[in-house]
Amino acid sequence: MSKLRRSMLFVPGANAAMLSNSFIYQPDALMFDLEDSVAITEKDTARLLVFHALQMPLYKDIEKVVRVNPIDSPYGKLDVEAVVRAGVDVVRLPKTDSAEDILEMERHILAVERKCGRPEGSTRMMAAIESAQGVINAPEIAKASPRLIGIALGAEDYVRNIRTERSPDGIELLFARCSILQAARAAGIAAFDTVYSNANNEEGFIHEAEHIKQLGFDGKSLINPRQIELLHNVFAPTRKEVGHARLILEAAENAASQGLGVVSLNGKMIDAPIIERARWVLQRAEASGIRQ
Amino acid sequence: MKITQQSHAGTLESGDVLIRIQPVDTQEIEIELESVVEKQFGTAIQRLIHDTLNKLNITGVRVIVEDKGALDCVIKARVQAALIRATGTQLLEQNWSEL
Amino acid sequence: MNDEVIFCCVLKAEISRWQQIADFLQRNNLNIDLDIEQFIVALDEQQQLVACGGIAGRVLKCIAIEPALRGHGLALRLMTTLINQAFSLQRYELFLFTKPENEALFAECGFHLLASVDDQVILMENSATRIHRYCRQLAQQRQPGQRIGGIVMNANPFTLGHRYLVQQACRECDWVHLFVVQENASEFPYEDRLALIKAGVADFKNLTVHPGSDYLISRATFPSYFLKSQKIINHCHMALDLQLFRQQIAPALGINRRYVGTEPLCPVTAQYNREMAYWLTTETLSAPVIELHEIERRQQAAQPISACRVRELLARKGPDAVRSLVPETTYRYLWQHYGSPPVAHSLAV
Numbered sequence: 001m002s003k004l005r006r007s008m009l010f011v012p013g014a015n016a017a018m019l020s021n022s023f024i025y026q027p028d029a030l031m032f033d034l035e036d037s038v039a040i041t042e043k044d045t046a047r048l049l050v051f052h053a054l055q056m057p058l059y060k061d062i063e064k065v066v067r068v069n070p071i072d073s074p075y076g077k078l079d080v081e082a083v084v085r086a087g088v089d090v091v092r093l094p095k096t097d098s099a100e101d102i103l104e105m106e107r108h109i110l111a112v113e114r115k116c117g118r119p120e121g122s123t124r125m126m127a128a129i130e131s132a133q134g135v136i137n138a139p140e141i142a143k144a145s146p147r148l149i150g151i152a153l154g155a156e157d158y159v160r161n162i163r164t165e166r167s168p169d170g171i172e173l174l175f176a177r178c179s180i181l182q183a184a185r186a187a188g189i190a191a192f193d194t195v196y197s198n199a200n201n202e203e204g205f206i207h208e209a210e211h212i213k214q215l216g217f218d219g220k221s222l223i224n225p226r227q228i229e230l231l232h233n234v235f236a237p238t239r240k241e242v243g244h245a246r247l248i249l250e251a252a253e254n255a256a257s258q259g260l261g262v263v264s265l266n267g268k269m270i271d272a273p274i275i276e277r278a279r280w281v282l283q284r285a286e287a288s289g290i291r292q
Numbered sequence: 293m294k295i296t297q298q299s300h301a302g303t304l305e306s307g308d309v310l311i312r313i314q315p316v317d318t319q320e321i322e323i324e325l326e327s328v329v330e331k332q333f334g335t336a337i338q339r340l341i342h343d344t345l346n347k348l349n350i351t352g353v354r355v356i357v358e359d360k361g362a363l364d365c366v367i368k369a370r371v372q373a374a375l376i377r378a379t380g381t382q383l384l385e386q387n388w389s390e391l
Numbered sequence: 392m393n394d395e396v397i398f399c400c401v402l403k404a405e406i407s408r409w410q411q412i413a414d415f416l417q418r419n420n421l422n423i424d425l426d427i428e429q430f431i432v433a434l435d436e437q438q439q440l441v442a443c444g445g446i447a448g449r450v451l452k453c454i455a456i457e458p459a460l461r462g463h464g465l466a467l468r469l470m471t472t473l474i475n476q477a478f479s480l481q482r483y484e485l486f487l488f489t490k491p492e493n494e495a496l497f498a499e500c501g502f503h504l505l506a507s508v509d510d511q512v513i514l515m516e517n518s519a520t521r522i523h524r525y526c527r528q529l530a531q532q533r534q535p536g537q538r539i540g541g542i543v544m545n546a547n548p549f550t551l552g553h554r555y556l557v558q559q560a561c562r563e564c565d566w567v568h569l570f571v572v573q574e575n576a577s578e579f580p581y582e583d584r585l586a587l588i589k590a591g592v593a594d595f596k597n598l599t600v601h602p603g604s605d606y607l608i609s610r611a612t613f614p615s616y617f618l619k620s621q622k623i624i625n626h627c628h629m630a631l632d633l634q635l636f637r638q639q640i641a642p643a644l645g646i647n648r649r650y651v652g653t654e655p656l657c658p659v660t661a662q663y664n665r666e667m668a669y670w671l672t673t674e675t676l677s678a679p680v681i682e683l684h685e686i687e688r689r690q691q692a693a694q695p696i697s698a699c700r701v702r703e704l705l706a707r708k709g710p711d712a713v714r715s716l717v718p719e720t721t722y723r724y725l726w727q728h729y730g731s732p733p734v735a736h737s738l739a740v
Contacts, residue, residue, distance in 0.1 A: 045370060116388070314483070356518065
């Protein structure tokens with residue numbers, strides 16, 4: 001079953017205190033940032049902070065994503081070297097415009113894996129799409145590498161690129177969100193939504209979270225730890241959904257124990273995707289509880 | 293490797309450390325430590341900084357440490373960053389496994 | 392709470408911002424010092440100034456924080472930004488002026504007390520050991536004797552007046568330590584002033600000429616000395632400088648007398664001499680008393696010889712006009728810088 005990635009908490013790579021203690025918040029994944037949250041003059045020291053934070057025992061059991069600088073910037077290659085060596089789970093590429101961006105990053109990751117003796121292919125990737133060009137190329141991007149676990153929307157740069165700004169209902173992002181979601185699903189990988197930047201507006205955040213969940217997204221990047229629980233609650237299944245999922249899984253187990261190839265519930269045939277979805281509902285219920 | 297110029301890294305914020313590196317005339321490693329946890333961890337921090345420098349073969353240096361309760365990995369990262377700033381990225385590229 | 396605060400740098404040329412800073416400081420009972428080159432300021436979401444700190448050379452001062460925001464970590468963020476800014480200008484050895492009640496706050500930022508004047512001002516530096524290392528080095532040049540003299544001079548340029556002072560001191564003392572003001576704020580550069588002094592006192596056998604340092608009449612300890620043209624002399628700066636001499640430098644070398652010339656012409660130096668009497672000889676201060684020996688200025692043509700007078704004559708009439716006021720070595724130097732070589736000149740005459 002695929003790993004749960006509802007919440008990805010951004011941690012600025014130059015902030016020593018946050019890098020030291022963000023494990024206490026228990027998001028599904030932590031995303032250490034070396035890119036936009038880090039001033040040019042701090043790129044080198046942030047890289048080393050993240051390098052060491054990745055190896056902290058306290059982070060052993062949590063999925064660690066690092067957003068590196070673009071590979072064509074003066075920092076990208078050293079970032080990749082540092083985080084791959086430090087055992088990062090997922091490298092997040094910013095500003096992905098084409099499949100070639102993915103392939104280039106992959107070459108660098110592979111080279112470092114070989115140099116440091118890490119199993120080839122063990123470093124996963126995630127691509128952030130932050131431009132109109134990236135949205136147009138999303139289907140190719142999503143299929144560009146077997147390392148890709150998902151693609152994500154980066155809305156702040158995207159709205160600038162399409163010459164608008166973010167609004168409360170997010171109408172300006174609808175096309176990009178749908179495109180990214182379609183591309184991800186077609187490639188069989190995950191789709192992640194952008195950050196909600198006003199950390200103090202809970203109502204607006206929940207509204208947006210419900211919206212992207214309804215569109216089909218797997219999760220969302222977060223900038224404030226307070227948003228984790230709010231998001232998990234949005235993603236928590238309802239009591240009715242949980243009850244239904246249990247019935248489906250019981251029926252599937254019954255069928256399996258009787259050696260039946262076909263599962264049916266209430267007279268309707270249940271196929272594999274439905275069973276898979278029921279498992280996913282229970283997984284979310286286990287992680288988030290029942291929706292309040 | 294000998295340090296030839298001054299450098300710094302870090303902040304004074306809680307959970308962080310501000311490191312300053314200065315060349316000295318001798319081959320010694322001098323450490324000036326101020327820490328909010330000096331009583332409990334002063335010796336351990338000194339040892340950590342010595343280890344970090346030794347692994348990179350750095351001598352002839354004074355390290356001035358203003359610690360605000362940083363974890364070991366933060367101290368290590370800030371010291372290494374300051375050293376790289378004082379000596380150039382060659383130090384980084386040749387010593388990944390020693391960091 | 393102050394995550395939304397933005398830090399930025401304001402240069403003197405940004406007049407309206409500079410005025411904003413002046414107003415902010417005034418509300419916090421501070422004035423902008425004239426030698427500050429730039430400020431780091433913190434702006435809140437409404438672009439209101441909520442904190443600032445100035446950089447003047449290697450000195451941090453005029454640091455203030457909006458009273459309502461104190462105690463929220465803003466001070467540490469401001470100081471980090473300020474210190475990092477100074478470091479990025481390659482200024483690593485920093486000093487800081489503040490009020491005594493802020494000592495603990497700046498101690499948290501790595502600054503250590505050097506000297507204080509009553510309840511008015513303290514001087515700190517960002518090292519616990521630098522002054523002690525300096526004094527240890529000085530102590531290696533200690534000389535035996537009962538009467539050890541100290542002189543601090545700028546010698547801009549070295550005159551017969553200076554030489555007379557050194558001569559008197561050497562006559563009265565077992566050993567004399569002469570320090571040369573290091574700052575390059577004078578007409579004659581430091582290296583030249585030092586060389587002229589050394590050349591002009593080479594015949595005294597019980598004398599050490601020391602290079603200057605940050606702890607002796609420097610922009611750090613005594614910024615207003617270098618703003619003489621402003622005719623502003625800060626009583627506190629003077630007091631800090633003299634305390635450093637009495638508490639740190641004099642004990643390192645065993646200096647127990649300080650020699651100065653009477654100062655009839657230069658008002659800043661004249662006031663310095665008067666302050667000196669108080670700060671060196673008051674019994675209540677912690678370090679041993681240092682006798683102050685004020686030597687009557689040597690006269691020439693019924694006027695005291697001073698560097699002020701030499702500079703003025705030199706500018707109006709050239710090197711020959713000052714020949715009787717300076718040692719031969721200084722005279723030759725002046726010719727090299729102000730005219731044709733003295734040999735050629737004397738042939739022409």
